Amino acid sequence: METKITAAIVEDEQGNRENLLRMVETYCPQIRISAICSSVTEARSILPETKPDILFLDIRLGDDTGFSLLESLPDISFEVIFTTAYDSYAIQAIRFSALDYLLKPIDPEELVHAVDKAVQVILRKQENKRMQNLLQNVRALDKQKKIALSVADKVEFVEIGSIIRCESESNYTTFYLKSGEKLIVSKTLKEFDELLTPYNFLRVHQSHLINLDEIRSFIKTDGGYIRMKDGSTVSISRQRRNYVLEVLKQL
Incomplete structure (x- = not known):
């Protein structure tokens, strides 16, 4: 972009x-x-x-x-x-x-x-700021690492641990942060799935990627869904349901 x-x-x-x-x-x-x-x-x-x-x-x-x-x-x-x-x-x-x-x-x-x-x-x-972020990430603990998000007319550097969940719509991904802020990025969820999965994130739906540290509860009714610590709810796709349940049992 x-x-x-x-x-x-x-x-x-x-x-x-x-x-x-x-x-x-x-x-x-x-x-x-x-x-x-x-x-x-x-x-x-x-x-x-x-x-x-x-x-x-x-x-x-x-x-x-x-x-x-x-x-x-x-x-x-x-x-x-x-x-x-x-x-x-x-x-x-x-x-x-x-x-x-x-x-x-x-x-x-x-x-x-x-x-x-x-x-x-x-x-x-x-560019210097991106390089500084790279060096900080090399030294930082996982949840303190920062991901660079190109938002509108600027680049936001967001700590991975501050992300509650990501939600996609078409070619855009919305990041929901602990601060209550929402950041919209012009990239697909697939790219962020690959980046964040190694840091305890889980793709539970075609449109939803969640931070497992931010799960509050799993609700079994209505086909099953997840409630996050910020009060938001996230649907689980039928195809991923069994896999998601196995992951949740290990938490």
Whole structure:
């Protein structure tokens, strides 16, 4: 599945916001705009929730500045591309810091170049995180190992022991976690069956893969089904029923 990069725009003038949005959609199809903010105050509340990969940030925002926004954020995990109509001391500071900026009116070629540079940095970060996860898995106990799940526009690293069950529908698999969170992945259950079965997971139905550590009870009525610790119930297919019962007897 192609990696989609998300971006946010912080710009106080509506015309500039709309123009930048159109340009990104036209010239940078790999980018999806996930948030548009018109002030520092709005951006402070929205950015930590949306967590964009790239931030298009105007330097002058009314009586405030993009720099004050960055100073106020607890974590800056995104790449910043400054946008400004003012070629002044701020641009000199940005140049000294080897950061990207776009002068208004924005040139399409310069936009594409700045975005391509940011995307390469982001992809390297993602690859480094996957490698770190690999090394952690080599050293970790089974239930502390993490599986990388490509969810929408990001990759989630989930501890195997935190998974209650997996449920498939067509070519999608939903992971149900102890936290109550649900993660939908665009892969079939068969692939996760092969990955997770060695870690005490059991395929009890064509559409259901369960963590045996999370079983609460086996209900014999209605053809037999399993109740998990989170209160959910899972059907057992007729073809797998005898095998599942043998496995459950050994728990």
